[in-house]
Amino acid sequence: MRRTITIGLVSSGLALMVIGFLTAAPWGTDSVDNSNPVITGAPMLFILGIISVIAAAVLYEVLPDRHR
Amino acid sequence: MAVETRPDVGLPQGVGRLTIRWKAFLLVALAVLGFGLFAYGYEQANGMSVTSLRSTGTMGGATWGLYIVMVEYFIGVSLAGVAIAAVSRVFRIIELRPIARIAELLTVASLMVGLIAVIIDLGQPIRGIKNMLLYARPQSAFFGTFTLVAGGVFLTALAYLFLGGRRDAAKLAEIPSRLQWFHRLWASGYTDSAEERDRHRRVMFWLSVGIVPLIVIALSTEGLVFGVQVGRPGWFGSLQGPDFLVLAAASGLANLLILSAIIRRALGDWNRIDAEVFKWLGRFLLVAASAALYFMIVELFTLLYATPSNERLLADALLKGTYAWIFWLSIGLMTLGLALLISQAAASKWRIGTLVVASVAISTAAVAERYLTVIPSQTHANLLPYEPGSYFPNWVEFSVVAGLFAFGALLIGLFMKAFPIIPMTDALILQDDGVEATNA
Amino acid sequence: MTKYSMAVDLDRCQGCRACMTACTIENNTVQSNHWMYVFRFEEGTFPETEMSFLPRPCQHCDNAPCVKVCPVGSRFKREDGLVLTDADRCIGCRYCELACPYGVNYFNWQKPEKGQYDVVDWKDDDLEAVTGGLIPPYRNPDLDELYGEEQRHTAGGGHAKGVIEKCTFCVHRVEKGLEPACADTCPTNALVFGDIDDPESPISAYLKDRSPWQLLDEAGTKPNVYYIGGKPPNKELKEIERPKATV
Numbered sequence: 074m075r076r077t078i079t080i081g082l083v084s085s086g087l088a089l090m091v092i093g094f095l096t097a098a099p100w101g102t103d104s105v106d107n108s109n110p111v112i113t114g115a116p117m118l119f120i121l122g123i124i125s126v127i128a129a130a131v132l133y134e135v136l137p138d139r140h141r
Numbered sequence: 142m143a144v145e146t147r148p149d150v151g152l153p154q155g156v157g158r159l160t161i162r163w164k165a166f167l168l169v170a171l172a173v174l175g176f177g178l179f180a181y182g183y184e185q186a187n188g189m190s191v192t193s194l195r196s197t198g199t200m201g202g203a204t205w206g207l208y209i210v211m212v213e214y215f216i217g218v219s220l221a222g223v224a225i226a227a228v229s230r231v232f233r234i235i236e237l238r239p240i241a242r243i244a245e246l247l248t249v250a251s252l253m254v255g256l257i258a259v260i261i262d263l264g265q266p267i268r269g270i271k272n273m274l275l276y277a278r279p280q281s282a283f284f285g286t287f288t289l290v291a292g293g294v295f296l297t298a299l300a301y302l303f304l305g306g307r308r309d310a311a312k313l314a315e316i317p318s319r320l321q322w323f324h325r326l327w328a329s330g331y332t333d334s335a336e337e338r339d340r341h342r343r344v345m346f347w348l349s350v351g352i353v354p355l356i357v358i359a360l361s362t363e364g365l366v367f368g369v370q371v372g373r374p375g376w377f378g379s380l381q382g383p384d385f386l387v388l389a390a391a392s393g394l395a396n397l398l399i400l401s402a403i404i405r406r407a408l409g410d411w412n413r414i415d416a417e418v419f420k421w422l423g424r425f426l427l428v429a430a431s432a433a434l435y436f437m438i439v440e441l442f443t444l445l446y447a448t449p450s451n452e453r454l455l456a457d458a459l460l461k462g463t464y465a466w467i468f469w470l471s472i473g474l475m476t477l478g479l480a481l482l483i484s485q486a487a488a489s490k491w492r493i494g495t496l497v498v499a500s501v502a503i504s505t506a507a508v509a510e511r512y513l514t515v516i517p518s519q520t521h522a523n524l525l526p527y528e529p530g531s532y533f534p535n536w537v538e539f540s541v542v543a544g545l546f547a548f549g550a551l552l553i554g555l556f557m558k559a560f561p562i563i564p565m566t567d568a569l570i571l572q573d574d575g576v577e578a579t580n581a
Numbered sequence: 582m583t584k585y586s587m588a589v590d591l592d593r594c595q596g597c598r599a600c601m602t603a604c605t606i607e608n609n610t611v612q613s614n615h616w617m618y619v620f621r622f623e624e625g626t627f628p629e630t631e632m633s634f635l636p637r638p639c640q641h642c643d644n645a646p647c648v649k650v651c652p653v654g655s656r657f658k659r660e661d662g663l664v665l666t667d668a669d670r671c672i673g674c675r676y677c678e679l680a681c682p683y684g685v686n687y688f689n690w691q692k693p694e695k696g697q698y699d700v701v702d703w704k705d706d707d708l709e710a711v712t713g714g715l716i717p718p719y720r721n722p723d724l725d726e727l728y729g730e731e732q733r734h735t736a737g738g739g740h741a742k743g744v745i746e747k748c749t750f751c752v753h754r755v756e757k758g759l760e761p762a763c764a765d766t767c768p769t770n771a772l773v774f775g776d777i778d779d780p781e782s783p784i785s786a787y788l789k790d791r792s793p794w795q796l797l798d799e800a801g802t803k804p805n806v807y808y809i810g811g812k813p814p815n816k817e818l819k820e821i822e823r824p825k826a827t828v
Contacts, residue, residue, distance in 0.1 A: 097279050105731045108654030108667075109276065116277035116288070123292040127300050134304055134344045135329050138336060188691030188742050190828045198684025199615050199823065204675045264673020264688060264743025272672050276653040283652035283676065371800055372646055372682030450816060524682040524797050525637065526620070526814050528823065 079133040086125030093119030152313060154411040154561040157320050162407075166554055170547045177544010180537045181261060189264065193535045201530030203519040207538040208262040211545065213363060213511045214392065215255030216290060217385065220360055221393020222248030223298045225425070226305075227349035236417045239563050240401050245305065246556055247397055248298040254549040256291050261541060282369055285362025294359050297352050304344060307331040309565045320559060327560070360386055367514060374451040375518035384436050390429040392507035395478075395500035398422045400553070402497045404562055413563050420491045423499075427482040430503050434475045437510065441472070451522050454529070458521040463531065464513060471509035478502035584662040584805070585750055586777040587764065588784050588793065589636050591811030593771035596621050596634035600763035600772060601824075607751060607762035609720055610738035611696035612826035614687035616748040617763045622818040632821075635814055636772065638763065639664060639685040639748035640796060640804030647677035647686065655745075659729055662805055663750055667733040668740040677745055682800045686747045690828045693739035723753040750774070777805070 096115040099106050110116065151157065184191050195202025222244040229237035229244075263269040273287050310327035313320070331337060361382035367373075368381030398419065405414045447456040459468045481499035485491050520530035534542075556562065596619055604610070604617040620635040641664045647656050648664060655670040656677050666677075678686035690696075724737025729752070736753035738746040751761035759765070764772040775784035784807075793807035796814075 094279055097277060097284075105657050105659055105729075107280075108278075108648070108651070108657035110278075110654075114275050116284075117274045119288050120274070120292045123288065124296060127293075127296045130344050130348055131300050131304065134307075134337075134340050137330050138334070188689075188695075190690035195690065195828060196614075196684075196687050197678060199618055200613060200687075200828070204678050204688060262674070264675070264745075265671065265741075268670075269672035269674070272653040272655075272670055276670065278652060278654055281650050281652040281676070283650075283674070287652070366676075369650075370646070370680055372680055372802075454816070519679065523684055524800065525684060526622070526816060526818050526820055527684060528820050 075133060075136050078136065079129045082125050082129035082132065086122045086129065089118050089122030089125060091122075093117070093122055152316060152318050152320070152561075153565065154408060154557075154563060156313070156558060156561055157318050159558065163554070163558065167551070170551045170554065173547035174544050174551060177541050177547060180540035180544065184537055184541070191535075192537050193532055194538075195530075195532075197519045197530065198523060198525070198527050201520070201528055203516050203530065203532035205262070205515055205519065206532055207512075207534040207542055208258055210508065210511045210515050211542050212255050212258045212262065213385070213515065214508050215251045215258060215545075215549075216286075216360065216363055217389030217507065217511070218251040218393045218396050219248045219255065219294065219298070220356055220386070220389040221397050221429075222246070222251070223294070223301065223352055223356060224390070224393070225397060226301060227352050230345055230349045231353075234421065236421050239414045240397070240418055240422075242302070242305065242562055242564050243401055243404060244397055245298060245302040246553055246562070247393075247400055249295070249302055250549045250552045251393075251396070252290070252295045252298065253552065254545045256295070257548070258542075258545055259286065261545075282362055282366045285359060285365070289355065289359035289362060293355050294352070297348060297355065301345075301348055301352070303327070304341065304348075305564070306560060308333060308341070309561055312565060313561070323559060357386065360389055367518075372524060373518045374522040374524070375455045376514075380436075381514075387429065387432045387436055388507050388510055391426065391433040391475075392504050394422060394426040394429050395504040395507070398426060398500040399497055399504070402493055404557070405493070407557070408563070411563075416491065416493070419493050419496055423482060423485060423491045423496050426496075426500065426503065427479070427486055430475060430479045430482060430499075433503075433507070433510075434472075434479055437472055437475060451524060455517055455522040458517050458529070459513065463521070463529075464517050467509050468513055471506045471513065474502040474506035474509070478506065582660065582778055583776045584778045585641070585755065586662065586775070586784055586805040586807065587638060587641075587750070587761075588773040588787050588807045588809060590771045590773070590787075590809045591633070591635065592809065593769045594619070594634045594636060595769055595771075596632070597768065599766050599768060600636060603762040603766035604748070607721070607754075608737045608739075608749070609693075609697065609724060610746065611687070611689065611693050611828070613696060613824075613828050614689075614738065614746065615824065616685070616687065616738070616746070618685075620814070620818075620820055621822045622814070623821045624818055633811060633818070635808075635811070636763075637683060637685065637796070638761075638806060639750070640683055640802065640806045641750060643803035643805065644801060646680040646682070646802060650676045650680040652676065657731070657733075659731070663752055663755070665729075665733070665735040665749055665752060666745060666747060667735060668744055668746070669734045671744040673743040673745065675745060682797050682802065686745050687738075688745050689739075689742050692742045696826075696828060697739060721753075726753065728752050728756050 093115050096111040097119060099111050194204060194206045196204055225244040226241045229241055260266045260269060277284055277287050307328055308331060310324045311331040311333060313324040314328045364382035364385030367376040368378055370376040401414055405412050444456040444459060447453045458464050478499040481495055485495060516532055520532055598619045600617050601615055601619055608616060610616055618637045620637060622633045624631045641662055645658055645664050648658050652674060653670055653672055655667045658664050675688055726736060727733060728735055736749060754761060760774040764774040773784050773787045775782035777784055779785060788807060791809050793809050794813060795804045795807060
């Protein structure tokens with residue numbers, strides 16, 4: 074369980090960071106489009122990704138053992 | 142779990158005991174913070190026109206001033222704290238164990254203060270927070286400050302502090318006190334079982350491995366804020382990133398040393414920071430300050446050869462003009478600090494008082510150096526022939542910055558009254574040593 | 582495709598700074614903020630001196646450093662070449678100001694209305710008899726409209742404390758088919774505005790047989806303001822008669 078949650082949080086965090094980074098700017102476009110993220114709030118996804126990865130480390134250690 | 146306590150004082154290291162000296166510190170820190178808040182309030186009510194900041198070019202001012210200087214300084218200081226904590230774990234430098242938590246706390250406090258300084262410098266602070274979350278652009282160098290520094294490094298340092306303190310918290314939670322709830326909360330169910338220790342060791346190792354490259358990348362983006370500017374002589378260049386890191390290491394270690402010395406005195410009988418710690422810090426600082434001085438001398442020689450253009454104008458302002466006194470002061474202080482360190486290294490005698498003097502000199506030199514990075518390129522290096530400008534911070538800016546220092550000191554001071562600043566035990570190192578002892 | 586540009590004929594400019602005043606009035610900017618600025622230079626030693634002038638609007642660069650560094654996309658470049666600032670999105674970090682090698686960005690250091698028209702004492706009895714106490718006298722409603730496909734708040738100045746503003750090539754006038762206030766006002770027609778991609782436009786016709794140069798070409802910003810005559814500024818030039826208004 075602990076392992077599943079940790080791996081889940083780390084991978085979803087990394088995925089969020091990639092998605093956030095790619096959608097924070099329409100890479101390769103010029104002009105007005107370049108000043109708006111593809112999805113408004115994409116930078117928040119990036120930050121959530123970072124939080125998720127760090128939370129994985131914390132939860133890995135803090136989650137109580139099953140036998141208790 | 143047994144913990145060394147004294148029946149007359151309850152919790153170790155003066156935790157929960159508000160002494161007269163501490164109350165006096167609290168009063169002074171709150172007064173300075175209060176005045177800083179007043180100055181910021183005054184600035185918000187009247188606009189940033191009450192500071193010495195002005196637009197570059199026709200207004201002949203500097204649009205980034207003391208606030209940004211302090212942003213660079215505080216974020217720089219944060220580097221050493223968590224780096225020392227990580228390095229001491231990865232390389233198992235047991236001698237540094239007593240200051241691991243001070244280092245982590247210094248990182249958290251200086252990053253908090255540095256990031257608040259960023260917000261303070263914004264013309265639209267509330268909109269700044271909102272719009273960075275909604276629209277921050279990865280193409281801008283600020284993205285690194287916003288995501289990697291504010292998100293990555295800060296949260297990792299907090300996680301470090303929290304996880305590293307759970308074992309102590311669990312021990313403290315057994316002692317009846319007003320803070321028992323807090324210690325229970327921090328312990329978050331920690332029982333000190335073999336599995337928990339093993340897990341803790343694994344997590345701390347991976348956090349340490351992860352944070353060192355993260356902090357290097359994150360702090361390099363601070364240098365890049367200046368390094369990618371083609372339109373401003375003195376800024377554009379690939380050295381801004383490494384230069385930022387080197388000075389960050391020197392100023393961070395210097396502050397860690399000063400803070401450790403202050404805490405050493407403040408703890409009195411509880412002190413467990415021995416001379417060995419300062420010997421290590423002194424050695425690290427010697428290396429970092431040498432590298433910082435090397436960068437400063439390289440910069441000086443490059444300035445001497447500046448061609449007769451904007452670079453020359455900037456060089457003249459630094460070497461013999463408006464900024465000469467700050468420039469030579471920074472080189473002088475860095476040299477003095479280094480000389481004190483070298484003399485101690487040569488004699489193999491590390492005196493804490495001398496180390497503190499060296500650290501104060503190096504830390505002040507770092508502030509001066511950051512000032513010289515940020516300001517002169519704005520007032521004396523415009524590419525169009527605007528008249529050279531001028532900038533020197535006024536009382537509003539000094540008061541706000543003093544308030545920031547006071548806030549940082551308050552964070553550390555309050556922490557010391559809620560939790561032992563020196564680790565009572567350290568699961569990782571104890572297990573490696575096979576030693577089971579408490580170090581309250 | 583449309584690409585708005587400006588030609589500045591330095592052989593015609595007489596340094597009267599009428600364009601600066603026209604800009605300030607049209608855009609409701611603070612007195613000390615010179616979106617259009619005219620350098621007055623002196624070269625040589627008295628009595629062997631020579632005066633020259635250099636109007637400096639925003640260069641509306643194709644490779645604009647200010648657009649690149651803006652952390653929130655408040656500064657952007659439109660399809661038609663205009664480099665504009667969204668007054669509602671700007672967070673006031675002033676990074677664009679430092680990135681720009683031309684010094685065209687101005688920050689509102691205080692509430693804009695405090696610095697507008699401050700060269701005149703509006704409490705003066707004689708003046709109040711004329712204005713009837715209406716201070717400030719007039720704000721062009723066009724400045725509060727949203728423009729372009731992007732529909733963003735970009736026209737004019739004096740919007741809010743703590744944001745950056747700069748020359749917009751008078752986007753609110755250009756959208757109506759008019760030329761910027763500075764070009765419209767210039768008594769010697771030293772400023773020529775238009776679509777440089779249209780061979781029939783006034784600016785294309787003006788530049789056709791001339792050899793224009795660009796300001797700080799070496800910075801690689803690809804500016805859209807073309808200078809004719811005169812010579813690029815150098816460090817031998819001494820700036821004289823700087824405007825007095827301060828924040």
